[in-house]
Amino acid sequence: MDENAKIRKNVKLYYHYLITNFPKLLLVPLISVLLMNISRLSLNQLSLHLHYNLLAFIFLVTVLGTTLFFMSRPRSVYLLDYSCYLPPSTLKLDHQKFMKHSIITGTFNESSLEFQSKILKRSGLGDQTYLPEAVHSIPPRPTMAAAREEAEQVIFSTLDSLFENTKVNLKEISVLVVNCSLFNPTPSLSSMIVNKYKLRENVKSFNLGGMGCSAGVIAIDLANDMLKIYRNTFALVVSTENITQNWYFGNKKAMLIPNCLFRLGGSAVLLSNKSCDRKRSKYKLVHTVRTHKGSDEKAFNCVYQEQDEALKTGVSLSKDLMAIAGEALKTNITTLGPLVLPMSEQILFFATFVANKLFKAKKKMRPYVPDFKLAFDHFCIHAGGRAVIDELEKSLRLLPKHVEASRMTLHRFGNTSSSSIWYELAYTEAKGRMKKGNRVWQIAFGSGFKCNSAVWVALRDVEPSVNNSWEHCIHRYPVKVDL
Known part of the structure; x- marks a missing residue:
């Protein structure tokens, strides 16, 4: 870069900084002049000025204080809309077809086939879930090309629906965050989106890999920081x-x-920090809380991608998974609780904690589990499996209606990993249950081991968006699921 180019670049940076921070910079000379004038006055003169100009002084201090407050506080982040992928009916795979397919592939022994059949029956999944075309094929096609086709089908279809509903100018998107745990090609999935939709050249893009089913909340948290x-x-x-x-x-x-x-599944979410977008947005982001238990060896290894003795790659789930998830949940809600719980619940929780610390020698009191039903109207618990939902329903003392969205999402779409919490929110909207002021708790677990939470508040009575992933079947739900 030549000297003139460097000068132009620096001038542009200084110009950007000056315009962006102009209101703040304007306050500096005003405050300086005010302080200089005050410093020149004696104590008696200052007293007289305050006596005769008290209203003007109060007005000035109020204006300065209000300006500083609004300029220093973080900007609100709004959720304009989101979309969940609805695969074509040709990709449905019921339990019977699943087992028939497993037998035909010829790679599973009798014991493995019996085990899979048993897991399916207890899984909570219904007969309407989807698998990609490559898995339907006989023999299956686990190729890079087929994986790209799956990614493009899910992501582009979901984004097309989102952009159609929001009518957003794609050149105004400054931040792009994509998360996919197990497929990270080159160029990245985020680059694939930039290429397809011709996003701006200076878009801040991030591609999160290997972060498991809780990466959806992590991606929201990252986007929130960028906004x-x-x-x-x-x-x-x-x-x-x-x-x-x-x-x-x-x-x-x-x-x-x-x-x-x-x-098979996926979601796309559009966030804005423009104050003018509040009126047309569905939700406002209130809190994100992230918990990472990776420093503990058991937690780190409980969801682990590896090769078996025959060098076939897969993800291994430990028998300790639910116990580790429970510990991660406790840590997460200990941080989240003070942010969302009413004072009455916080006092009870604190009193139990203090009592256990003071009377160590005696029999400890059972830790008080706060009533999160007082803090939230809707719960979107990651549909990782029936055991995950059962455990949280029990641990948080929830009612069946609070876990309905999670159970029905698991039944209808299966475990769609990081996008499952959005299918659950879409279910709640499709049922017409989301009212203005309602608070939503999205909570997800993932490898590492992580437990992450996002809290939203509804800005209006939320109607389901066009092409809501439940609109074709919501009349059939809830269905009875064998527990």
């Missing part, structure tokens, strides 16, 4: 998982479970 830096813009968050190259063809039982639970 605190860049003003008056949009952030696009895409959450999905890729099954094509991650179907397990071995006989290790701990690695067969994901085959029975994970299904």
